[in-house]
Amino acid sequence: MEVLSYPETTYEKLPVTIFDEARDGAIHVAHELADLIRRKQAQGEKAVLGLATGSSPIGVYQELIRLHREEGLSFRNVVTFNLDEYYPMKPDELQSYVYFMHEQLFDHVDIPPENIHIPDGTLPIEQVKMYCQQYEQQIEQAGGLDLQLLGIGRTGHIGFNEPGSGLTSATRLVKLDALTITDAAKDFIKEEFVPLRALTMGVGTIMKARKIILMAWGEGKAKILQQTVEGHVSDEVPASFLQQHPQVQVIVDQWAAQELTRLKTPWLVGMCAWTESLIRRAVIWLSLKLHKPILKLTDEDYRDGSLSDLLVEAGNAYSLNIRVFNLIQHTITGWPGGKPNSNDTQRPERALPPQKRSLIFSPHPDDDVISMGGTLLRLVDQGHDVHVAYQTSGNLAVFDDDARRFADFALDFARKRQLSPDQMEREQAEVVEFLGRKKLGEEDSPLVRDIKALIRKGEAEAACRFCGVKETNVHFLNMPFYETGQVKKNPLGEADIQAIVDVLQAIQPHQIFAAGDLRDPHGTHRVCLDAIFAALARLKGRAAWVDDCYLWLYRGAWQEWDIDEIEMAVPISPEELLRKRKAIFKHQSQKDSAVFPGNDKREFWQRSEDRNHATARLYDQLGLTEYEAIEAFVRYRF
The missing domain is CATH 3.40.50.10320 (LmbE-like)
Structure with a gap:
């Protein structure tokens, strides 16, 4: 497991640990949870966990299952409270978080069913307010959350606390942001099938947890993570409220961290080890920031742009500009397979063999x-x-309508060509019947998959x-x-x-x-x-x-x-x-x-x-x- 080390920075207002790969970070988080569970077991106490859904915690749950199967980690003393659930949502729907949690974790470990708590998306609307108050009471009766696991949405939401959520907000029914709905469409096939509301723990509920771990994987989370970690506390980015919690860990992979100042522009943080790639990045950054072509940058531009250290390392602006300009110029080629009968020393691809x-x-x-x-x-x-x-x-990635259209086409073609229609009719009828009763998100039949x-x-x-x-x-x-x-x-x-x-x-x-x-x-x-x-x-x-x-x-x-x-x-x-x-x-x-x-x-x-x-x-x-x-x-x- 490789943890990436970078210079200390005052830009970050939350402690961030960066792992080379998401899998390594997920394993680290799983072992933190396992240590808590074992420690509580040794003390004869319950471990009360707040759990998250989505893609971020899947690797954590996979490692917890492995620890259970291979290293004897028991969940008998674990009590869980999930962050959220779509509303309305039946528990047996493929998109429900009840289904998700059982598929990803609960069905594979020995947690008692009565210890599992997931918001109920089937309640009549008039019962929701009372239910949310009871959910808060259940958390308190369990002794409060020992550890809350969080992912982060691209709106900065934690749970389903969208922008505008207050620091003291409690478990409640909320409406979903348009961006959140768009991101959820991959699970619902179309945006119009995504529920517009959800039940969620509030920011205040989350902040009561004794410890919080926020996870983020992949470059899609990089910008919102930077705002969360380096920006001001604001309800426009609900995750930024975590800056006010005394015990938070932010666990990320290198791609989710790429917008952090210490990675993106480390020369703003302190002294750098100036590699060729970092020099190139710094000069390009300065050129685009000042809206000046590289060959027009001056010594003063470098000094004013916090890059005086680069001048010490690489010489004056004139020679540095030419050096980087030539590097970029040599990337350009009209011959992606290599240019025959040419000097390929400065070309991206080799001249030989001439036909590749x-x-x-x-x-x-x-x-x-x-x-x-x-x-x-x-x-x-x-x-x-x-x-x-x-x-x-x-x-x-093929619409059901297209599958039906092509099945009809195949049948019409068989008839027109006076081919034996028996099998074609049976298969076309099978397609029509299946697509007519297919549930949202249901697995396609083998025949429909073949057509698509x-x-x-x-x-x-x-x-x-x-x-x-x-x-x-x-x-x-x-x-x-x-x-x-x-x-x-x-x-x-x-x-x-x-x-x-x-x-x-x-x-x-x-x-x-x-x-x-x-x-x-x-x-x-x-x-x-x-x-x-x-x-x-x-x-x-x-x-x-x-x-x-x-x-x-x-x-x-x-x-x-x-x-x-x-x-x-x-x-x-x-x-x-x-x-x-x-x-x-x-x-x-x-x-x-x-x-x-x-x-x-x-x-x-x-x-x-x-x-x-x-x-x-x-x-x-x-x-x-x-x-x-x-x-x-x-x-x-x-």
Whole structure:
């Protein structure tokens, strides 16, 4: 377990411990809970825990289950009170927190059922106020919360205490913020299915706990975490009230911490160990902050920007500016597969071999064209042997209506072609019957999953044809971890890794492109990337081609690498950007409105183009050549 150390800082008003990986942080928190439980057991007392739901505590609960099964940790003396529940919500609904807690923890440990308390989302509205008062009384009768576990929402909510919640607020019925509803849509399929209200412990209830642990994983929580830890106490960020609690721990991974001053701009905190990457980041930061191209920065700019120490380390502004400008300039290339017959010393990719086998891994059947469609087109146009491997079927992201439409189409087609309709009619009727009774969030039947997968497959093939990728170079891996029919996925398994190993061995690529979402500990992209890493680690040392292979990482539909991280920037012309858009349009089931749009209402092609334009503008602002658009990559050295 690696804990990352950084200079002490006065910016942070809460104690923050940063772990390299979310899993390590979750294990640390689980052991804190286990120590409390054991200590209370030794004293013959109950351990009263306030528990949270959502993605943040899942790793904690997994480690607690392991401790129970493998190390004898008993929960017989544990009393739990959950933070919140949607309202209205039946306990057997897949989205209920009752269901969540039993699936993630309670069904796997020996906690007595009578010791479990979760707000009741089935109550008539007229009984809610009295129930909330009784929930407070139950906590007090249990002796108060020994430890409260918290995640943090992107509005800064703890529990469902949205902006505007007061410091003394108690358990109550609240309305949910629009951003919270958007974030919850992934569990409810559509925003309109998300309840608009919830029952929640109040900020005052939480603050009465003797100890509080706040967890945050992934870059999606970075901005709100920075406001919570470094900002002023305000009801606009309810989590900031924790600054007034005497016993709080903030446990985060490196990506959730990336907006903290000590990580983002450590030169504002104190003395730095000036590495090449940190120098580059500091100069870019100063250039963008002052709205001055890099080559126009002066010694005075560096001194006024708290970077006088950098001048001592690296010399005067003139030489420093040229040094960093050249580093950024050398990231730009119109030859993502390497430029033949050229000096490649300062180029991101090698000149040889002049025609490369390029393997693009796409977690879903459209990430390739959305995230790096311009580069894909460039690789094909420049004569490289381009392969695309779709890692999952993407069937979850197809609307039920589309599945019904294609089932009807297949039946009509069979009839028109005078094929035997018996089987087609039975299967079409099965689809109609299942979709007609399907519950919100229910797992799709195998037949419906197959139809949805074929829809995504056909769209991916159409996009590849449009881009000029050979049909024999399109690979559908259908990694098993994804095939649950639900938003929740299975853990990465041997069959998933072997699927990657097989395609790598078959192609033996000179360069690999993969979705590099290292910063999201929960998403499909991260699992797909972990599978690639595992496969390459397995092949390294026994497959000679691995040592000569470059692995380039791209980002998702609405994110981009920070400009100081970019190692290859591929300019995209207006004409190429239009071709990329048309390739994205081939994914018709994702057009107009996707099943999982996230918190961004733009269509995928709009997100992609806006991101590519924004990257080009940043290069322009730094004083580099002005381009229409840029796709960016970071090289991973495995």
